[in-house]
Amino acid sequence: MRSALITGASSGIGAALARALAGPDVVLHLGGRDETRLAGVAAACRGRGATVSTDPADVRDEAAMRGWITAAGRERRLDLVIANAGISAGTGTAGAESEAQSRALFAVNLDGVLNTVWPALELMAGQERGADGRRGTIAAIASIAAFLPAPGAPAYAASKAAVDAWVLGQSPAARRAGIHLASVCPGFIATPMTAGNPYPMPSLMPAERAAAIILRGLARGRLRIAFPWWMAALARAIGALPAPWALALLAGHGGKPDFRGQGLRDRP
Numbered sequence: 055m056r057s058a059l060i061t062g063a064s065s066g067i068g069a070a071l072a073r074a075l076a077g078p079d080v081v082l083h084l085g086g087r088d089e090t091r092l093a094g095v096a097a098a099c100r101g102r103g104a105t106v107s108t109d110p111a112d113v114r115d116e117a118a119m120r121g122w123i124t125a126a127g128r129e130r131r132l133d134l135v136i137a138n139a140g141i142s143a144g145t146g147t148a149g150a151e152s153e154a155q156s157r158a159l160f161a162v163n164l165d166g167v168l169n170t171v172w173p174a175l176e177l178m179a180g181q182e183r184g185a186d187g188r189r190g191t192i193a194a195i196a197s198i199a200a201f202l203p204a205p206g207a208p209a210y211a212a213s214k215a216a217v218d219a220w221v222l223g224q225s226p227a228a229r230r231a232g233i234h235l236a237s238v239c240p241g242f243i244a245t246p247m248t249a250g251n252p253y254p255m256p257s258l259m260p261a262e263r264a265a266a267i268i269l270r271g272l273a274r275g276r277l278r279i280a281f282p283w284w285m286a287a288l289a290r291a292i293g294a295l296p297a298p299w300a301l302a303l304l305a306g307h308g309g310k311p312d313f314r315g316q317g318l319r320d321r322p
């Protein structure tokens with residue numbers, strides 16, 4: 055029996071991860087605020103034989119997240135936790151990000167990850183080691199955007215850079231506690247998050263393929279799963295340039311809609 059908990063399982067990559075993991079002898083704890091979409095994903099996973107529970111906890115709610123994760127681990131050993139929930143927005147037509155948008159992005163993308171990973175670390179530290187020698191595995195979804203200063207999406211890229219750096223920095227301590235902690239940095243994945251992007255998205259990949267790459271990387275014990283490799287290498291090369299050069303190269307790229315441009319007044 056394997057057991058996994060995924061935040062942001064009501065859509066996109068999280069839903070694809072849930073479906074990929076689903077099967078007989080699998081227990082899934084799926085999170086997401088849109089209960090209708092979450093119920094649809096849960097039904098698909100049950101159709102594959104999994105035992106599924108859902109929780110509408112907002113990842114920004116520290117107490118609710120700790121309660122959900124602790125209760126899931128009390129039920130049965132938790133093998134895998136994926137801090138996947140996230141939001142994205144850019145500078146849009148205004149060409150600049152509002153303070154509200156910056157704060158909203160950090161609240162979900164960074165605090166939401168901390169609210170998921172810390173209770174998972176504490177829970178797993180008390181678990182027995184499994185057949186893989188680990189007390190558990192935790193992954194946080196960052197982005198290739200973590201490797202660059204992004205004038206078209208400053209807080210999104212910065213929140214992902216913080217997640218990636220924190221996870222990697224924390225991973226040796228997690229390893230000493232018997233837990234594999236990994237950062238996942240995808241390129242462009244075809245999900246509702248990218249559906250409205252008004253710019254070319256090279257190597258745009260179906261969410262199912264991204265889920266397979268992520269799960270394979272975790273099984274192999276990789277600390278950072280960045281894909282596609284060429285985009286990760288290019289982003290890291292641009293990120294290594296002197297800042298004015300990197301910014302000049304990236305100027306005019308991006309232009310992702312801001313919250314209003316996405317039809318979201320002041321999400322969330």
Ligand SMILES: NC(=O)c1ccc[n+]([C@@H]2O[C@H](COP(=O)([O-])OP(=O)(O)OC[C@H]3O[C@@H](n4cnc5c(N)ncnc54)[C@H](OP(=O)(O)O)[C@@H]3O)[C@@H](O)[C@H]2O)c1
Nearest residue numbers: 062064065066067086087088112113139140242243245247
């Ligand atoms: N798509 C890409 O190209 C790409 C690339 C790199 C990294 N990523 C990252 O991958 C992750 C998943 O993105 P996606 O593309 O699958 O986007 P998506 O389809 O928009 O899904 C985002 C998920 O996050 C959940 N979520 C958002 N805010 C939440 C909150 N406050 N509390 C709880 N859940 C919340 C959403 O649930 P509700 O809608 O039910 O609230 C939804 O399930 C994100 O962290 C994203 O930044 C995506």
